[in-house]
Amino acid sequence: MTIRSTHTTASIGLTVVALAFLGIFVALPLVTVFVEALSKGIAPYFSALVDPDAVSAIKLTLTVAAIAVPLNIVFGIAAAWAIAKFDFPGKSILITFIDLPFSVSPVVAGLVYMLLFGMQGWFGPWLREHDFQIIFAVPGIVLATVFVTFPFVARELIPLMQEQGRDDEEAALSLGASGFQTFLRVTLPNIRWGLLYGVLLCNARAMGEFGAVSVVSGHLRGLTNTMPLHVEILYNEYNFVAAFAVASLLALLALVTLVLKSILEWRLGYAHRSAGH
């Protein structure tokens, strides 16, 4: 009996500690975003969102994600396909390399593209001669975003496709399906939920990336400012309501991402969880 009662006291205590920790460190910042955004009322909130600079930042963020995410989908499927369906030496090294962008600081991710394409970079003078700008322009932002979101789709699909093996594909091929038909009719349906899961996380990061993009963007208002960079500029100008208003859009994106993620996790079975990014 005594064991039981200490057990429940301890369980209540631990639950309170865990929820308080989550409340203070995770929930409170989220609530703050919306409270600060609406602190002066509805009108300043919406006027901050329809400001031309804010609108162009929103457009740029959507554009960058619309380029970066499909690129990573194609790569992610190709990488997972190669790793799961074929045998070759150095497989585990390849997986490690794919994960590399997660362990590199986003600032370093931006730096490497400066070293390649910046004015003092390897290709800088050549690009300048041909009047093509990567750094402080949209291509640089896209490159930096592709770098930091590189592993999301691949690392979601690799274990999934490894688990499913290659029996289904071999059966389809032996029955006369072409390689492309096999992919479209057999492989893709098998991985669709995992793929969606990876795309969801990839998209959230692509739209929210700050460090890497900040280094290569040049912060040109209305031109190379993504939403997170616009938040920074507004905040540094002490325009807090506008900063939090734009931030609240990003927070909404995060909330939608979390809801969809929970639904997908339920679809994939509770055991499926992605730790590590």
Added chain:
Amino acid sequence: MGLTLAWLSLIVLIPLSTVFIRAAGLGVSEFIEVGFSSRAIAAYKVSFGTALAAALVNAVFGMVVAWVFVRYEFPGKRIFDALIDLPFALPTAVAGIALTAIYAGNGWVGQFLEPLGIKVAYNPIGITIALIFIGLPFIVRSVEPVLADLSAEVEEAALSLGATPVQVFVRIILPSILPALLTGFALALARGVGEYGSVIFIAGNMPFKSEIAPLLIVTQLEQYSYAGATAIAVVMLLISFAMLLFINLAQAWSRRRVDA
């Protein structure tokens, strides 16, 4: 296969190798002069110190959170569970300005801490808090599956044989989850060392006091000192690499103990 390798090389491997090639191009004295200037060393200490502190706090509380979510039922569990992943989904700049609003001297929590002489924002404590936010899901999501596989029967048997709850934790639970805990710790640490967006708002960015190494890289770039930025990046990468290697060794050691 070919596409995978080509794309990987183009986007990740070749760009990353430029950092090391550039650094190798610097003379030794130049490299040491920028990479180990007193300001750079102070920044490494801030970055690695706060990341370590945050990862330790998260190791303890992340373990409690994982335990509670695996073992207990309570109202609103699914919502709280989804909330654990918020730091993965919330853009870092948003987290940064929100945390600053909370902990600044006139902020929601800051106004109560300030009279007590506790300054959180514009201080290494503020950086640590931002990194606790960023790192929490790494620990929880690493430890959860291992805890879920642990059967409660062993603990109950130990308790009924007279073991105290502390003994059960130290002798039974901790050894089983240690490898997973170290994995989460390493991930949180690596992320914390390189973190930029959530930190720069709350840090105050005072050289020698609350300036993080990634910010110093940005500062160097803004002054068009590619050499300086490269040197600092290489030192950071090497320290991170050494730390992760150490944690991997510790993990291999603890896994062997579990298996034995």
